[in-house]
Amino acid sequence: MLGLLAQRFLFGVATLWVVSVLVFGATQLLPGDVASEMLGQEATEEAKQTIRRQLGLDRPAWLRYGEWLGDVARGRLGLSLASRRPIAELLADRLGNTLTLAVATALFAVPLSVGLGLVCAAYPNGRLDRLISHVSLVLISVPDFFIGAVLVVVFAVSLGLFPAVASLPEGATAGQLARALVLPVLTLTAAMSAHMSRMTRAAVLSVLRAPYVEMALLTGAPRRRLILVHALPNALGPIANVVALNLGYLVTGVVVVETVFAFPGLGRLMVDSVTARDVTTVQAVALIFAAAYVGLNLAADVAAILANPRLRFPA
Amino acid sequence: MAGDEGRSERGLSRREFGAGLAGLGVAALMARPATGQTPARGGRLRVAMAGSSPNDTLDPHKAVTALDASRCQQLYSRLVYLEPTLKPGGELAESFEPNRSGDEWVFKLRRGITFHDGRPLTVKDVIYSFERLRAKETASPAKVLFDQIAADGLRADGDHTLRVKLTASNADFAALLTGYHACVVPDGTTDFGKGIGTGPFKLKTFRPGVGSVFERNPSYWRSGRPYVDEVEIFGIADAVARTNALMAGEVHLVEKLDPAAVARVKATPSLRVLAARSGFHGTFHMQTDQPPFDNPDVRLALKHLIDRERFVEIVFKGYAQVGNDHPVPPNDPYYCRELPLRAYDPDRAKALLKKAGHENLTLELHASTILPGMMEGALVFKEHAAKAGVTINIVRQPSDGYWSNVWLKKPFAVGGWTMRPVPDIILSQAYVSTAKWNETHWKRPAFDKLVDDARATTDQAERYRLYCQAQRMIHEDGGVIVPAFSDVLDAGLARVQGFQLHPVGTLGHWRYEGLWLSA
Numbered sequence: 001m002l003g004l005l006a007q008r009f010l011f012g013v014a015t016l017w018v019v020s021v022l023v024f025g026a027t028q029l030l031p032g033d034v035a036s037e038m039l040g041q042e043a044t045e046e047a048k049q050t051i052r053r054q055l056g057l058d059r060p061a062w063l064r065y066g067e068w069l070g071d072v073a074r075g076r077l078g079l080s081l082a083s084r085r086p087i088a089e090l091l092a093d094r095l096g097n098t099l100t101l102a103v104a105t106a107l108f109a110v111p112l113s114v115g116l117g118l119v120c121a122a123y124p125n126g127r128l129d130r131l132i133s134h135v136s137l138v139l140i141s142v143p144d145f146f147i148g149a150v151l152v153v154v155f156a157v158s159l160g161l162f163p164a165v166a167s168l169p170e171g172a173t174a175g176q177l178a179r180a181l182v183l184p185v186l187t188l189t190a191a192m193s194a195h196m197s198r199m200t201r202a203a204v205l206s207v208l209r210a211p212y213v214e215m216a217l218l219t220g221a222p223r224r225r226l227i228l229v230h231a232l233p234n235a236l237g238p239i240a241n242v243v244a245l246n247l248g249y250l251v252t253g254v255v256v257v258e259t260v261f262a263f264p265g266l267g268r269l270m271v272d273s274v275t276a277r278d279v280t281t282v283q284a285v286a287l288i289f290a291a292a293y294v295g296l297n298l299a300a301d302v303a304a305i306l307a308n309p310r311l312r313f314p315a
Numbered sequence: 316m317a318g319d320e321g322r323s324e325r326g327l328s329r330r331e332f333g334a335g336l337a338g339l340g341v342a343a344l345m346a347r348p349a350t351g352q353t354p355a356r357g358g359r360l361r362v363a364m365a366g367s368s369p370n371d372t373l374d375p376h377k378a379v380t381a382l383d384a385s386r387c388q389q390l391y392s393r394l395v396y397l398e399p400t401l402k403p404g405g406e407l408a409e410s411f412e413p414n415r416s417g418d419e420w421v422f423k424l425r426r427g428i429t430f431h432d433g434r435p436l437t438v439k440d441v442i443y444s445f446e447r448l449r450a451k452e453t454a455s456p457a458k459v460l461f462d463q464i465a466a467d468g469l470r471a472d473g474d475h476t477l478r479v480k481l482t483a484s485n486a487d488f489a490a491l492l493t494g495y496h497a498c499v500v501p502d503g504t505t506d507f508g509k510g511i512g513t514g515p516f517k518l519k520t521f522r523p524g525v526g527s528v529f530e531r532n533p534s535y536w537r538s539g540r541p542y543v544d545e546v547e548i549f550g551i552a553d554a555v556a557r558t559n560a561l562m563a564g565e566v567h568l569v570e571k572l573d574p575a576a577v578a579r580v581k582a583t584p585s586l587r588v589l590a591a592r593s594g595f596h597g598t599f600h601m602q603t604d605q606p607p608f609d610n611p612d613v614r615l616a617l618k619h620l621i622d623r624e625r626f627v628e629i630v631f632k633g634y635a636q637v638g639n640d641h642p643v644p645p646n647d648p649y650y651c652r653e654l655p656l657r658a659y660d661p662d663r664a665k666a667l668l669k670k671a672g673h674e675n676l677t678l679e680l681h682a683s684t685i686l687p688g689m690m691e692g693a694l695v696f697k698e699h700a701a702k703a704g705v706t707i708n709i710v711r712q713p714s715d716g717y718w719s720n721v722w723l724k725k726p727f728a729v730g731g732w733t734m735r736p737v738p739d740i741i742l743s744q745a746y747v748s749t750a751k752w753n754e755t756h757w758k759r760p761a762f763d764k765l766v767d768d769a770r771a772t773t774d775q776a777e778r779y780r781l782y783c784q785a786q787r788m789i790h791e792d793g794g795v796i797v798p799a800f801s802d803v804l805d806a807g808l809a810r811v812q813g814f815q816l817h818p819v820g821t822l823g824h825w826r827y828e829g830l831w832l833s834a
Contacts, residue, residue: 032719038370039456040379041718041731042744044751047454054452082370083523090369093522149555156563164563165363165556167526167549262363262551262560264525269369272524275715276370 008301012294019290020072020283024065027279033057034081034277055081068283082278090269091284098265102250104181105188110243113193117200117239122227124205136194144191148260151183166261184261188254192246199242203235210234237304244300251292354813354831359545362822363557365571367550371523374507375498376448376455381570384495385548385825386521389529390431391498391512394422394441394477395489397736397824399817401648403489407436407499407513408477417484417773424475428536430501431510431517438471443502445469457496459744459751463488484771486778487737494736495820515541515828525549535828542813542831561586561806567832568807570821571687574632580806589823590634591803591816594644594734597689599680599696600754603794605726607673611792616667618796620700622659626798629695630688634804638797641789642732642741643782645800646818649738651783654790661703668703677706681721681728685714688801689729696798723754730754734819738782742766746789755794762788810834 035051036043052058071078077087116136120129139147156164166180207213208231216230255267266285273281305311364382372378375387396406405411408422428436446469447453449461468480481488491497501511510518513536516529526549531541551557551566554573561569562583572580572588580586601608601617608614623637636645640657643650668674682693690711697707712721722730735741744750747766748758762785769781789795805822807814810833817824 031716036719037716038379039454041722042456042752043718044459046451047456047458050451050454054454080369082368083372085523090523093525149559152556152559152563156565157559160563164559164565165551167551259553260556262549262553262556264522268552269524272367272369276368278369281369 004305005298005302008298012291012298015294016287016290019286020069021065023283023286024061024068024279027274027277027282028061030274030277032277034279037275037277038082057081068280072287077284078280080273080278080281082273082276082281087281087284090281091266091288094264094266094269095288097263098251098254098267100177101181101184101188101254101263101265102247105185105192105250106247108185109189109193109246110196112189113196114200114239114243116193117197118204118227118232120197120201121204121208121231122223124201129201132197136197139190140194142190143256144187145256145260147190148183148187148257151187152260155183164261166263184257184263187257187260188250191257192249196239196242196246200235200239203238204231207231207235233307236307240300240303240307241297244296248293248296252289352812352833354542355833356542356831357544358832359547360543360568360811360827360830360832361547361566362549362568362827363551363560363566363570364548365550365554365557365821366552367524367526369524371521372507373510373518373521375500375512376444376453376457376496378495379456381821381825382548382550384820385822386510386527386529387495387498387512388514388825389516389546389548389827390510390514390518391500392514393492393495393497393499394424395492395497397490397493397817397819399815399824401736401818403493403736407441411489413486413488413773415773417486417488417771418481420479420481420488421472422477422479424477425536426475428513429534430513431532432501434501436499436513437474437502438477439474439502441477441499442469442471443504444497444499447500448496455496457494460491460494460496460740463491483767485739486773487739487770490736491740516546519545537828541828543827546827558806561808564808567811568805568822570805572804572806574634574804576806577632577634577804585809586806587809589803589805589807589814589816591818591823592636592644592646592800593803593818594642594647594732594800595803596638596642596644596732596797596800597686597692598642598730598732598754599693599796599798600728600730601794601796602726602754602756604756607671607676608726608794610671610673612667612671613673613676614794615791616664616671616673616703617700617705618657619660619664619667620703620705621696621796621798622699623657623798625659625699626692626695630691631799631801634802635799636802638799639786639790640793640795640797641786642745642795642797643738643786644734647738649779649782651786653783654787657790659699661699664700664703664705668705675704675706677708678727679710679725680707681710681712681725683712683714683717683721683729685717686729686731689731692798693729723752736819738785739766739770742785743770746785746793757789757792757794759788759792 035048038051039047080087080090116132120132123129152164155161162182163180166184204227213226213230216226255271258265258268270285364385366380366382372383373386375391378384378387392406394406394408395403395411398404407424407428409425410423411420413420424438430436445461448455449458463481463485465480465482470478472478515532515535517532519528519530521527526547529546531544551560557569558576560566577588580588601614603609618640627633627635627637637656639654668676680693682690684690693709697709700707721728732741743766745752745754747763765781765785769778772778803821812831812833813829815823
């Protein structure tokens with residue numbers, strides 16, 4: 001199993017390298033550069049040239065990429081092209097925010113969706129199953145910014161229960177943080193729980209049709225035991241995968257929700273950096289995004305292996 | 316300043332400048348004044364700006380966005396400040412005078428002003444700041460303005476007197492120093508991370524792309540001010556989220572209210588709309604050396620094809636002034652009032668196009684949402700122009716990279732300009748033959764001379780006459796269509812007191828030192 005993990009890890013590193021090449025290439029294709037974006041409408045050619053020279057942008061792209069790769073290999077993310085501040089400093093804040101939101105959402109949404117999926121699987125096509133299915137389908141069909149806006153109008157503007165913006169001043173207390181996170185967490189949960197609960201339901205139901213479950217049924221095991229002890233462990237592989245995908249989305253894809261709640265997370269940093277043509281920051285954030293997906297998928301594989309004796313002890 | 320009484324009611328001496336403005340309706344711009352109560356002290360003023368960017372900087376000389384400018388306004392001061400009446404008033408300088416020919420200026424600094432770190436302000440700091448602004452290595456967007464200073468033109472006369480020699484006469488030089496780049500930093504500063512200035516607030520925390528907090532500067536030179544203990548400035552990029560944050564009472568002021576949200580804000584008693592007449596204008600510009608725009612009849616025909624009243628109503632929900640195809644707004648004292656407003660006249664346009672041999676003209680207009688209202692504006696234009704058989708196909712361009720890839724490159728496109736304190740800036744930067752951003756490629760030596768003469772003239776009546784002529788030339792022959800000047804439209808909580816609207820910047824030019832919060 002260790003060999004398998006080592007192999008996966010190496011694949012992961014190779015994936016990150018490919019991503020960095022693709023992202024760097026893509027940023028070179030974008031029209032304009034950091035100098036023209038920095039100076040905006042009233043840029044003069046002279047000022048643009050000065051900035052390019054100061055930032056070393058007048059050198060060939062492959063050389064700049066090579067230097068960047070060398071720095072990253074030694075664990076240095078370097079300076080942001082746009083603000084000339086250390087990228088690590090820029091990221092620390094944002095990564096912390098994004099992880100806080102992702103963990104809070106995961107702690108709430110994952111047990112909720114898996115639980116709902118199990119309830120559905122326990123009573124397939126029952127009234128509860130249909131209710132949960134319909135509600136979750138409606139929620140996944142409505143765009144998340146709309147759900148966010150509705151929650152803000154109801155709970156922040158009309159009722160005043162929770163803050164409308166999750167942009168916290170420095171030195172906010174844990175209580176303030178928790179209150180500020182309620183609406184974003186609810187919005188994200190609404191957007192992602194349908195996916196996870198339906199996958200749980202489908203995976204458990206398909207295992208429930210397997211002959212060994214029928215055997216267990218014949219021994220007189222109650223349905224609850226059938227699902228939790230016999231079916232769930234074998235359904236864990238696909239569930240872990242879909243959970244991993246959704247957690248990846250929480251780290252990388254919540255820019256819309258960040259915008260609605262003015263939450264300073266990584267997604268917005270990525271969008272802002274692309275707009276500013278801040279290539280070094282874009283590269284750093286892209287690496288974090290890719291690493292999150294690679295890491296989560298690796299974790300999902302490990303979970304599947306641990307849950308499945310056949311994978312644990314390959315013949 | 317020659318006395319110019321009797322010439323015309325518009326002949327304004329320098330001293331009457333502000334008073335005259337009041338008569339021109341600028342006084343109407345002033346928001347409800349503080350109700351005579353004593354300002355309350357304390358509290359944190361929270362301000363949500365419309366954007367944020369990892370480009371955020373505390374270096375005033377390199378500021379680009381309104382967010383940068385709003386931060387610099389708290390930390391730094393300039394020699395001269397632009398009053399809401401568009402009159403330059405002393406800030407760090409207690410007095411400023413040009414010589415008779417307007418090519419040498421003397422600025423006398425106030426005494427006893429200190430930087431946030433305790434150093435006293437002297438002329439050395441001012442000279443360092445101005446030299447840095449015009450140095451090539453700084454790459455400041457304001458370099459062009461400071462290039463007007465002669466090579467060795469900055470001289471200290473004692474610790475508190477600055478003599479500035481210009482390369483040519485400029486009666487507006489003081490007004491140029493009111494721009495937000497012209498902030499004074501301590502002599503020798505190279506690291507701007509601490510934001511050391513002479514402004515009303517000191518830097519407490521700064522997180523680029525997220526927000527910043529400022530605290531009251533107890534030794535600010537204007538005694539008693541500021542009133543609030545802290546100011547927090549951060550970005551909420553989404554217009555709906557900004558309005559929601561205001562309605563929930565979580566922020567005190569929000570920049571750039573969506574015109575569509577005005578009714579909702581007005582209906583809430585605890586909020587108020589902050590609308591100031593301004594000179595911000597989007598342009599539809601035609602390159603006058605490209606067919607069919609090289610034909611003046613085609614240009615004139617297109618200018619007749621926008622119903623401006625409807626344009627203001629539809630695009631800006633009424634929060635704009637009708638434009639007259641030149642860049643000087645009606646709230647500018649130099650706005651040419653003799654020039655009649657251009658009428659919507661499809662029949663005249665048809666006749667002009669027939670004369671030019673361009674009946675059933677089809678055009679491509681490059682537009683983008685980067686300029687507020689100009690995508691909607693392009694659609695309105697398209698519809699109004701269709702009445703004369705002109706087909707305008709709108710090419711939607713992404714706002715990302717618009718300035719570097721589309722603007723100045725396409726023969727028929729949208730552009731936009733913020734309000735400048737004096738007409739000279741926009742005319743020299745975008746309309747004279749040698750202008751860097753001559754959108755229309757319109758080159759008329761007679762026009763260039765008008766602008767040069769007006770710049771060197773200190774007689775206000777004469778200047779008004781020259782600027783009026785310049786506006787008439789652009790209006791009749793130029794390649795620019797200016798349908799409207801949109802207002803600066805922001806919103807705030809009604810409990811924010813002491814707010815003064817300003818035509819040049821959003822949120823009262825970000826001047827928060829006079830604001831206080833009532834219970």
